[in-house]
Amino acid sequence: MAAANPYSPLLDEIPVERHEVAVLGGTTAYWVYGPADADVTIVAVHGFRGEHHGLEPVVAHLAGIRVVSPDLPGFGETGPVPGRTHDLDLYAQWLTDFAAAVAPGAVILGHSFGSIVVAAAVAGGLETPRVILVNPIGAPALEGPRGVLTRLAVFYYWAGARLPHRVGEALLRNGLIVRAMSVSMAKTRDPGIRRFVHDQHDTYFSRFADRDVLHDAFLASVSHDVREFAPRIGQPTLLVAAQRDDITPIEAERRLATMFPDAELIEIPDVGHLIHYETPAPAAAAITRFLAPSGADTR
Template identity: 70%
Template sequence: MPIPSPYAERLSRIQIERHEVDVTGGRTAYWTYGPSTEAQTPSEGGDERAPLTVIAVHGFRGEHHGLEPVLAYLPELRVIAPDLPGFGETAPLPGRTHDLDAYAQWLTEFAAAVAPDAVILGHSFGSIVASAAVAGGLETPRLILINPIGAPALEGPKGVLTKLAVLYYGLGAKLPAALGTALLRNGLIVRGMSIAMAKTKDSDLRRFIHGQHDTYFSDFADRDVLRDAFVASVSHDVREFAPDIDVPTLLIAAQDDDITPIEAERRLATLFSDAELVEIADVGHLIHYETPEEAAGAIRRFLRVPVARGR
């Protein structure tokens, strides 16, 4: 039985539509949240303008649902949330290794197809994909990174656990197919990952987080895609691309993140030509689940979006 979402009532007020588009040789499933491009909102001068559009890229092993708690607090925006190739309802890219180059190319082509010049947002692994794409030429007026991977995962506060994860994904790839896939989708291991990341002491919120991971964390196409994406996630970090990004960038970082310590996030902010760092206390790598209202507030201020009436 699904665990009730603390954010369901807010999300129910937002229009959500599912779409598909062909990019990079494959078909990408994506969802739009909020006002459509046809829905116009009056500006201060009394004229009409289209709603601001954001493309939101989820993290490793996730899919578009993971960012919904943040979107629930941003009803003023039009947000396009795709499932990464090989995850959720998006099929793998045919004939491709799902490395960072492939994901960056996919995001660049996806943005060009559905929302040229949209603001780009990435969470966790999505922060690496978004940064690589923008540094590589994806045009965007602004970049937003939530829980950015600002240092090598193997060097983080829980580098030992990351090394164990390397062994885990390597074993999953080497075992016979059925056995390897079963290991990678093992419910006890998924729950262990969820427990390790959650910081909240709110029992209802913890149940919701674990329920989300139970439901979506194993929604990958096959073990090859998962292995490729994992290797990409631990072989790269945002530092590689920050010096080549010249658009205003917002970093929303957690002070208790076990993957990238806050000191590394502070150093990361200095590598951009124009970056703002917002730190959120008492939360780890799950800002999008545990403190979505704070994250949404930072995004709204960064984009200079007024709060919608009645929200």
């Protein structure tokens, strides 16, 4: 039985439509939340192994803002891009083309691995008036507070890609391992939200196309971080960081903020790498404040 979604009452008030668009020879599934005539549109890019559902708690708190939320290639309802390695160059090119086709000139938001994809795309020329990075990957994952666990994850994804197909797929989709990942990331003491977080990961964390795409995306996620792109992002940028993030410590996020020409850092206490699940209201409030003063140039 699915855990109750504590954000459903808000989300149910927001209109949503599913669409598809051709990008790079594949078909990208995406969802549009909010009013069609909103003053601000955000393209929201989810994190590694996730899909668009993961950002819905934040969307639920962004009343009046139009949010376009795609599934990354190879995840959720979006198939892999044919004939391509799913590395960072591919994801950045995909995002640039997707935004141009569906929401040109939109504000671009990325969470976790999505923050790297967004940073790479914007630094590479994706046109946007403002950038929002939630739980940005601001330092090498292997050097984070749980670098040992990251190295175990490297071995896990390597084994999943190298073992016989059936065994590798079973390992990568193993429910106990997914739950262990979820437990290690959750910081909230609210039992209802913890149940919701674990249910979300149980339900959506294994909706990847195949182990090759998953391995490619994992390598991209641990081989890059936002620092390498920050100096080339001239747009006003909002960083929403967690003070208890086990992937990028808050000290690294503070250093990251200084690398952008124009960045604001908002720190959220008592949460880790799951801001989008555990503290979506303060994240959305920061986003709303960031966009409000310059609404005229964030269409």
